[in-house]
Amino acid sequence: MSSPEIAVHMFDKALRLLTDDANKIEKLIEVQMQNLTTRQCPLYEEVLDTQIYGFSREVDFAIRAGLIDEKSGKDMISKLERNLATLYEALNQKE
Amino acid sequence: MSSPEIAVHMFDKALRLLTDDANKIEKLIEVQMQNLTTRQCPLYEEVLDTQIYGFSREVDFAIRAGLIDEKSGKDMISKLERNLATLYEALNQKE
Numbered sequence: 001m002s003s004p005e006i007a008v009h010m011f012d013k014a015l016r017l018l019t020d021d022a023n024k025i026e027k028l029i030e031v032q033m034q035n036l037t038t039r040q041c042p043l044y045e046e047v048l049d050t051q052i053y054g055f056s057r058e059v060d061f062a063i064r065a066g067l068i069d070e071k072s073g074k075d076m077i078s079k080l081e082r083n084l085a086t087l088y089e090a091l092n093q094k095e
Numbered sequence: 096m097s098s099p100e101i102a103v104h105m106f107d108k109a110l111r112l113l114t115d116d117a118n119k120i121e122k123l124i125e126v127q128m129q130n131l132t133t134r135q136c137p138l139y140e141e142v143l144d145t146q147i148y149g150f151s152r153e154v155d156f157a158i159r160a161g162l163i164d165e166k167s168g169k170d171m172i173s174k175l176e177r178n179l180a181t182l183y184e185a186l187n188q189k190e
Contacts, residue, residue, distance in 0.1 A: 004101075007101045010102070055152070057152045057153050062156065062160075064112050
């Protein structure tokens, strides 16, 4: 692999890793949305909060390291936060 | 900057960012060690736990992205965890 390709490869890889991590959290939120009627685990929301916090630290690091641009990173976090807010709303309406 | 230099620059930058982040947490632990006698804020330990969790996510991402080697990353986290354990021990002895 030539050297410019190495840098491009690193950017691609970073974005792929972050997208995968975001998708995993997305899945967790979806599962909880589908289980609104059961809500077996009250710790689930705290787990989601923690996951999103951890993810935001990854994204922040990737931005500072110059691997992804700031807007893409912030958009990824905002999307997760919006989905989480929708979940909370649905949970509150259920109560 | 030539292309091989870009990659080296990215590795260096990633390591510098992580070292800076680790140093910030280190400082927080030190401050709390010095304030053992006052212990004004019971949330301080939770803040430290959260900080170290966030940092471990940054390091994990940097390892997966190929920016730092696994051993260096794990060593950084272990060092912080050991210092936090020392702080907890000191707090418990005080009680």
